Amino acid sequence: MAFLELERLTKSFGAHNAVDGLTLGVEKGEFVALLGPSGCGKTTTLQMIAGFVEPTSGAIRLGGKDLLAIKPARRGLGIVFQSYALFPHMTVAENVGFGLEMQGVAAAERRTRVGETLELVGLGAFTTRFPRQMSGGQQQRVALARALVIRPQILLLDEPLSNLDAKLREGMQIELRQIQRTVGTTTILVTHDQAEAMALSDRIVVMNQGKAEQIGPPHEAYERPATPFVANFLGKTNLVNGATVRPERISFAASGLAGTVRTRIFQGNHWLYQVDTASSLVTVIRQNTGEAMPGEGDAVHLAWEGRA
């Protein structure tokens, strides 16, 4: 039996099922991402686990106990909100210490644990700052520290990095992963960014219209997508003669599918090609190795594994 179990979880708003019979088991210490486009039900699922939204039907069990019978304030979950939702009138230390205060932890121990957690997220020197005086990335870390300091059974991350700029986001992904490994908290991440989901999680749940289209390790979902939706959502795909092929698996060869280069775009570490072939327009991604590459209008032959 898994640590966290969602069983046939359903939430309906009128006739519309936001979450439709979702069943999922999360192991202790696992990092699972709920991935999907907006409106796929991933945030609603998170809110049902947190207790802010009541399911229409189905069950949620944590460590074998019925989580739905417990009030949101007693569930002991750490949540990082998309907007961070820091308390603007409290200092960083007060923000992080709030959960411990609610648990009745004594002031001295509170101070120690707040200090330790702020060190963990690299904000040891910022205890007396107010949220307004910090950058988005720093606020994000405060929100993470506030969720982790109560030693939650589960850490819920609701699009935690979507408000950061691209560079900062990448750095935070690596850091988030390291922190999660260090503390070992079971984590559920909600995101619409497939790169983020694949970079962070042990398993991803690709959701579409309230249902799980595929549940599995990122690599497996990418290599062997269960449905066309998963294939398309997890990066670019080509449909050639009825088979799906990833653009980076196609190479230029002496023989193979004949075509003409329509466009060629340089993207730094790789080239992005669109090649007209007899069957369809094929997208090809080639690593930039410094070699000479076919130009626009050149006749080429495409080859990939599994095709002679």
Added chain:
Amino acid sequence: MKAAPYLLCVPALVLFAGVVIVPLAMTVLLSFHDWGQYKGIEPVFILKNWQEVLGDSYFHEMFARTFRIAFFVTLLAALFGAPEAYILNRMRSPWRGIFLLVILGPLLISVVARTLGWALLFGGNSGLVNKALMGMGLISAPLPFMFTEIGVVVALTHVLMPYMVLAVWASLQRLDPQVENAAVALGAGPFTVLRRIVLPQVMPGILSGAVIVYALAASAFATPAIIGGRRLKVASTLAYDEFLNTLNWPLGAAVAVLLLLALIAVIWGANRLVERRYAQVFA
């Protein structure tokens, strides 16, 4: 070319000076003039009016009453107005719109008409309010509402409540709804969320609402004049009497100027408090 912006400001400045600065300065000057029953106003510079206003216990009592009434009106408006705004903010449409209209409705009615309405409700021992309170068993004998401070406070609170509700409402609008959820997830009960999370964040709104309500209550005229009557004087009704009944304009001017100065001091102090206490929290 640089003079153009200043020249463009001139019409507005002339208007402002003409209708605010000049009359105000003349009122201040007037408060230093002499007045006699038979000689009328004499344009001399004396401190008689100020000595009287600052020294006579009658004026002390009257000013104390004015600010006591304003204080309790502000307190009641905050106690009822802030929760009202919070509840209103959590209502769903169409109820939110309907109840907002109920609260703001009084602003659309003349102050005199509203106050006369209260006079009817309060009036005599068989007034509706007393009947209702006795009917509910809350009091055994009728309470005197007319011509008392309690009556003035109740009527003024009703009149000025919308200003408090609007001020708190505005600060509630800026609240991130997820912040309350964040507190709940960390183990806070509903009351703790209100006291520790919501209240401190709307405090600037309550304080700015309080400044408006306090200033309007201390300078209110119609309500104390009708509910308070001729005996229960406040600063504004006294100044009115001095000007129009006794015809002692200089003394009335001194009362009016003192009221203005006291109000400026209160508003300035409150602003300083808000700025110092909340500057770093709410940019």
